[in-house]
Structures are given as C-alpha cells and as structure tokens.
Amino acid sequence: MKHYFVSAAIIQVNDEILCFQRGPSKFDYVSQKYEFPGGKIEVGETPESALVREIKEELNLNISGLDFFQTVDHQYPDFKITMHAFKCFTSNLEEIQLNEHLNFLQLSLSQLSGLDWAAADIPFVEKLISESNG
Numbered sequence: 001m002k003h004y005f006v007s008a009a010i011i012q013v014n015d016e017i018l019c020f021q022r023g024p025s026k027f028d029y030v031s032q033k034y035e036f037p038g039g040k041i042e043v044g045e046t047p048e049s050a051l052v053r054e055i056k057e058e059l060n061l062n063i064s065g066l067d068f069f070q071t072v073d074h075q076y077p078d079f080k081i082t083m084h085a086f087k088c089f090t091s092n093l094e095e096i097q098l099n100e101h102l103n104f105l106q107l108s109l110s111q112l113s114g115l116d117w118a119a120a121d122i123p124f125v126e127k128l129i130s131e132s133n134g
C-alpha cells in the first residue's frame with residue numbers, strides 16, 4: 001500500500017477560504033472532489049517549501065504567512081496519505097490560473113460544509129468550522 005506525504009493550503013482571502021475542485025481521477029473517491037490545493041512532498045523539501053512550490057505550479061499563486069493548522073492521516077482504499085495543512089494568504093488572486101483544477105470557490109466558513117470534499121479533508125473542514133463557532 002502506497003503512503004503519500006502531502007501538504008495542503010488553506011488560503012484565506014479576507015474572512016473567506018479558497019476551495020478547489022480536483023480533476024477526474026481513476027480513483028472515484030478523490031475524482032472531482034473539493035480539496036485544499038497542494039501536493040506530494042518531494043525528497044529534500046519541507047512541508048512548507050513543497051506547498052509554496054505546488055501552489056505556484058498548480059495555481060500561479062504566491063502564498064505567504066504559512067501557519068501550521070493540522071495533520072491528518074487518512075486511509076483510502078488504494079493508498080494512505082499523511083497530509084499537513086497550513087493556513088496562509090495570497091496577495092495576487094487576480095493572477096490565479098487553474099492549471100490542474102476544474103473550479104474554485106471563495107466561501108465563508110459557514111458555507112464550507114456544503115461542498116463534496118475529499119474524505120481526508122473533512123477533519124480540516126470540521127476544525128475550521130468549530131474554530132469559527134468558538
């Protein structure tokens with residue numbers, strides 16, 4: 001069973017969060033699901049440096065102010081992921097390019113639970129919502 005180590009970005013714009021829809025995949029449980037963008041950590045990278053690289057590659061965005069949020073371990077049917085999420089900001093949203101994703105939405109915290117999230121992301125969504133209620 002493969003085990004992937006992944007970083008994901010919770011990009012905050014004012015009081016809202018950017019949510020991205022993945023493209024089609026051979027694994028239906030992640031295909032076209034919403035996620036926090038990012039990707040696999042490569043040899044020699046930190047979770048933070050991998051995330052800066054992935055967000056530039058996937059979205060043409062520069063992120064800053066990375067603030068560790070939570071790590072989730074999730075077992076999918078065909079592989080396992082350990083995913084580190086960081087809150088961060090971007091200053092150049094008008095430059096965004098969807099190089100891999102189908103769509104993105106800028107949503108308030110109360111709107112997050114309405115999306116069809118990848119299962120591994122559910123703990124992040126629940127923590128974001130519970131923080132905003134606290």
Ligand SMILES: Nc1nc2c([nH]c(=O)n2[C@H]2C[C@H](O)[C@@H](COP(=O)(O)OP(=O)(O)OP(=O)(O)O)O2)c(=O)[nH]1
Pocket residue numbers: 004006007008030034035036037038039040041081083118119120121
């Ligand atoms: N980036 C990201 N991946 C996620 C999330 N939730 C989730 O289950 N995944 C899974 C889907 C993928 O199978 C796996 C790795 O993500 P990825 O496909 O974005 O990584 P990558 O860009 O390095 O992938 P690749 O170039 O090897 O195709 O993690 C999430 O919020 N963000």
